Amino acid sequence: MTSAFHEQDYLGYLVVERGVSPATIDAYGRDLAIYVRFLDQKLAIASIEEVTREDVVAFEASLIDEKRSEATVARRMSTVKGFHRFLLREGLCSHDPAQTVRLPRRAPSLPSVLSVDEVARLLDGMPCTTPREIRDAAILEVLYGCGLRASELVGLDVDRVHFDEGFLLVMGKGSKERLVPLSGEAAKRLARYLAEARSSLSKGNSSANPAVFLNARGGRLTRQSVHSIVVAAGRRADIEDLHPHTLRHSFATHLLEGGADLRAIQEMLGHADIATTQIYTHIQIAQMREEYLAAHPRSGVNAPIR
Numbered sequence: 060m061t062s063a064f065h066e067q068d069y070l071g072y073l074v075v076e077r078g079v080s081p082a083t084i085d086a087y088g089r090d091l092a093i094y095v096r097f098l099d100q101k102l103a104i105a106s107i108e109e110v111t112r113e114d115v116v117a118f119e120a121s122l123i124d125e126k127r128s129e130a131t132v133a134r135r136m137s138t139v140k141g142f143h144r145f146l147l148r149e150g151l152c153s154h155d156p157a158q159t160v161r162l163p164r165r166a167p168s169l170p171s172v173l174s175v176d177e178v179a180r181l182l183d184g185m186p187c188t189t190p191r192e193i194r195d196a197a198i199l200e201v202l203y204g205c206g207l208r209a210s211e212l213v214g215l216d217v218d219r220v221h222f223d224e225g226f227l228l229v230m231g232k233g234s235k236e237r238l239v240p241l242s243g244e245a246a247k248r249l250a251r252y253l254a255e256a257r258s259s260l261s262k263g264n265s266s267a268n269p270a271v272f273l274n275a276r277g278g279r280l281t282r283q284s285v286h287s288i289v290v291a292a293g294r295r296a297d298i299e300d301l302h303p304h305t306l307r308h309s310f311a312t313h314l315l316e317g318g319a320d321l322r323a324i325q326e327m328l329g330h331a332d333i334a335t336t337q338i339y340t341h342i343q344i345a346q347m348r349e350e351y352l353a354a355h356p357r358s359g360v361n362a363p364i365r
Contacts, residue, residue, distance in 0.1 A: 063105060063106045063107065064095045064098070064099075064106070064107045065107060065146055065151045065152075066088075066091040066092070066095055066142065068145075068146075068149070068151065069087075069091070069141075069142050069145050069146070070084055070087060070088055070091070072145060072149075073087060086134075087138055090134065090135045090138040090139075091138060091139075091142060093135065094118060094135070094138070094139055094142070097118050097121060098110060098114065098118070101117075101121070102114055102117065107146060107151070107152050108152055108153065110143075110152075110156045111156050112156045112157070112159060112160060114156065115139060115143075115156050115157045115160050116160060118139065119132065119136055119160070119163070122135060122136075129163065132163050133162055133163050136160070136162055136163065137162060139157055140157045140158075140160065140162070142157075143155045143156060143157040143158070144157075144158075170304070170305070170308040170338065170342070171305055171308065172305065172308045172309045172312045172313075172342060173298065173301075173305060173306070173309045175313060177296070177298060178203060178306075178309060178313075180296045180297075180298075181199065181292060181293065181296040181298060181301075182196075182199055182200060182203065182244065184295055184296050185199055185292060185295075187248075187251075190255070190256035190257075190259040190260055191256075191260070191275065193248075193251060193252050193255060193256040194252050194256050194257070194260065194272060194273075195288050195292065196248050196252075197245075197248040197249045197251070197252035197272075198212065198272060198285060198288055198289075199288075199289065199292055199306070200244050200245040200247075200248040200249065201227075201241075201245050201248070201249055202285075202289070202303055202306040202307065202310075203245070203306040203307075203309060203310055204241070204242075204243060204244060204245025204246075204310070205227060205229075205239045205240070205241060205245055205310070205327075206239070206306075206307045206310035206311060206314075206327055206328055207227075207229060207239065207307065208231070208232075208303070208304070208307060209282045209285045209286065209303040209304070210282055211229050211230065211231055211329075212272065212285060212303070213270070213272060213279060213280050213281060213282055213284075213285060214230050214270075215227065215229065215230075215270070215271045215272070216269040216270060216271060217253070217269055217270070217271055218269065219271075220241070220249065220253070220271060221241075222241070222246060222250060225240060225241055225242050225246070226238045226239060226240055226241050227239045227241050229329070231329035232329065232331075233331075235329065237326065237327075237329050239327055240327065249271075253271070257271075257273060260273040260274070260275060260277060261273055261277045262277045272285075282303075285303055286302065286303060289301055289302060289303050289306070290302075307328070308339075308342075311324050311327075311328060311336070311339045312339050312342050312343065314327075315339050315340065315342075315343055316343060321333065321336055321337065321339075321340070324336055324339065
């Protein structure tokens with residue numbers, strides 16, 4: 060059965076020609092196995108040459124009938140389309156039955172954000188006595204106050220912090236540098252950490268590691284450690300499942316609510332495409348609708364129709 064459908068040829072192509080990671084190959088392999096099993100067992104198709112457009116559509120319908128998530132349906136159908144394109148291109152099949160099958164449209168998933176009050180409760184409740192507490196408070200303030208990714212935060216070096224000019228020089232995705240404004244509480248907490256706590260963590264040898272944020276052994280803090288710090292801080296503030304990216308999303312959303320230009324937010328976040336930043340306009344619209352439904356006297360379904 061396997062040789063008649065050529066799925067191993069496709070997986071081999073992804074490894075050799077595309078350099079796809081082992082984890083991604085496993086995911087493709089699982090999706091293809093489900094597809095081939097459907098063709099073989101449900102439709103009694105013995106060869107890839109027999110597959111029609113109607114068969115591909117039937118597979119998609121079966122995923123929907125099984126109540127698979129939109130993301131799962133979209134991913135599996137994308138795998139199927141890529142698989143059939145490969146077979147046609149390599150001469151392993153005379154036609155592409157999935158060519159005109161459209162990928163299902165996915166509703167944009169809105170990232171979770173904190174309210175301004177939740178942010179205040181989180182940040183104002185951070186203890187600031189020991190060197191590690193002072194460091195952790197600075198981490199939370201910089202993540203929210205500058206909208207950094209966790210990877211950007213741990214990659215930040217001391218010589219990239221410019222208090223006088225009021226900015227951080229951040230290395231973002233694709234090794235692209237950008238300037239991020241640094242002011243207010245984020246600047247204060249970061250300045251205090253560098254002045255009072257970092258030398259203790261570096262064991263008195265501040266020049267040994269250029270990283271801003273150090274662990275208890277004087278090494279560069281990891282993303283996993285930052286995640287743990289954020290989760291612990293969230294629990295103290297009665298905010299469950301808090302992640303570093305939630306603070307980044309909250310940074311962008313609160314800027315937009317405050318009247319900041321979308322292009323400026325794009326620059327601060329380091330998004331290559333403005334479309335990525337536009338997700339925050341959806342968040343704002345969703346929040347506006349919730350407030351309207353909660354507060355407007357004529358927003359309910361029982362309002363009289365005239």
